[in-house]
Amino acid sequence: MIVVSSCLAGMEVRYNGTHCLHTKIQQLIQEKKAVAVCPELLGGFQTPREPAEIIGGNGYDVLKGKAKVIEKNGKEVTDLYIEGAYRTWELVSELQASIVVLKENSPSCGSKMIYNGEFLHKRIEGVGVTTALLRKKGIQVLSEEELSELVQTF
Template identity: 65%
Template sequence: MIVVSSCLAGLRVRYNGTDCLNDNVEKLLKMKEVKTVCPELMGGFSTPREPAEIIGGNGYDVIDGNAIVKDASGNDVTQMYIDGAYKTLEFVKSVKAEIVVLKENSPSCGSSHIYTGFFDGTKKEGVGVTTAILRRNGIKVVSEEELL
């Protein structure tokens, strides 16, 4: 079983109400048994919603209490990201996923890069909150960019 970010599978759940259907994921959907998940929706967000970025670190720092997630208006939405990450972990375990493919650059799902927290479009090395939770629990997480 493979779990994929809902937006990568073509569902319009991104912050701005769009999807980001990916060719590699589309091929995967045709070949394997795939379940979809959106950690942000699982955390209680709706679509559309304001974009958010991690301030002061990465996903590991957020779950350790050393960084926060804020939306573009400055609202602290950290707990919703943490809640969504833990609900995603429960889901991934319940379907016995071998691998999880999450959307790169997302404050939830980034697996090697996230935005810097300045809301200026720049990125840095780091992981999102959900990726951090999943990896700390021994679950393999990759991005759509790592699929071949």
Template identity: 40%
Template sequence: MEYLVSACLAGEACAYDGRARTCAAVEKLVREGRAVTVCPECLGGLAVPRPPVEITGGTGTDVLVGRGRAINCHGVDVTRAFLQGAREALRIAEKYGIRKAVLKARSPSCGYRWIHDGTFTGKLKQGHGVTAALLLKAGVEIFTEEEVHRLKL
């Protein structure tokens, strides 16, 4: 396996709203046996569908060190599930020796460089989601579906 990819990008209906966020290039990687899919939120035990979640008190990096929290739109703290899912995604990457990931842009788990700002208004802030932050810390190179054209597929 060469890539860890967000399952929703591979066509799996696992996004918070129960839909897929299909990306043809990611589907191709999976079809060719070059990628393994993960949904960190599902790996952390959250249901599909589920209430939307945003990070408060910082970014995914802050969640990893206990400063930020993953809170759903009803005010329920789901930080523990986000951390568990991130750790499981990293375990899978390590199991396969994966050094590159294609993750869902702006997601509180998978977002890379930009995530929603914690106000549920659609505004963005700079930073990574929880899983992206953990993978980066472990040396995994990350791309979003918006950057997949940069990969030599």
């Protein structure tokens, strides 16, 4: 069993109420080989919501208390992102999932790239809060961009 970002499965849960449908992920869900999760919704957010970015580091830094997640309007939402990460970990653990495929660039789900915290659409190398926690727990986290490498295994 794998766990995937809900937005990649076609669910309209992104901050702006849209999705990022990935047809292979949708197929895995339909074949009951994958379960969809949205860390932000698990953390207590609604859809739509203000866009947010990590300021002062990456997801690992957020977990250490050295960086914050801030919405574009200036509101700090770090605790909600951490809550969502832990609730996602609980689900991944319960399902005994070995692989998680999350949406790249997200302050929660990014596995290689995140936005730089300036709300100017500039990306930097880094991981989101949920990805950081899952990797600390030994879970393999990939982006939708890396999924094609896995297709043969499912």
